Amino acid sequence: MRRDAGAGGVAGPPTGPATDLAIEALSWRVGGVSIVDGVNLALASGEFVAVIGPNGAGKTSLFNLVSGLRRPTAGRVRLAGADITGLPVHRRARLGLGRTFQSSSVFGSLRVDENVRLAVQAHRGGSMRAWRRPAADRGVAVAADEILAQVLLEARSRDTAGALSHGDKRKLEIALLLAGSPRVLLLDEPMAGVSAGDVPALVEVIRSLTRVHRRSVLMVEHHMDVVLDLADRVAVMHHGALLSCDTPAAVMADRTVQEAYLGEEL
């Protein structure tokens, strides 16, 4: 069965758990060119949806609209029911929408645990000096340690962040997001540049976001083995539109999807 994600209703799960993120008829036109074209997609609480599509399909542009980096020319974005379409990035983040970027947001000269404490402190809105004096704010240190355990980085906590492998740096970027207790995480190509040896641990960290910690995840990723392993549903973009959104098995068997990828390995 295919749950269509086209111009009609919002492509969502078959039953009705709470919707964490709703993308409604979202469009972005630049200079008369349609880059994102009427995308409808709903993410249920605790659901993992991967966005795939050929190069230039509009995946990053869709993420930019959802995270607030770009303003859509039509359509809406709702977070837990609240319309966030007009809000800037930092307001969306405060409401529970966290995004990783392809470029790193880590302070390379600080230690791993210092990066996380700083992020926890920033989200708590208190004095930024506390991270220098962890004893003065045990709560921050405890929260940071819990997050480091969650992303499997305890053993590296006292290392300089700049010395981490790409895979561990990605875990740290996820840790920095978790410091803000996001309801929905947008992960932009988390496996890019990560060595094959680091992939399994990073996959486990990402899997735990939904399976253990009940966050919702929308992920753009080119590695199909990772997508098929992690995603509850796969959304396929092509020429700015959503072609299909269904279980990984159904998407892989979909002829329309195969035709969209003609000439590219799926």
Ligand SMILES: Nc1ncnc2c1ncn2[C@@H]1O[C@H](COP(=O)(O)OP(=O)(O)OP(=O)(O)O)[C@@H](O)[C@H]1O
């Ligand atoms: N600011 C912009 N102005 C004009 N065109 C843009 C802009 N940003 C993106 N585009 C175009 O929109 C299309 C979609 O780009 P986008 O980066 O969203 O695709 P993508 O699916 O993420 O591709 P990839 O998989 O290669 O990262 C491309 O043709 C791109 O050149």
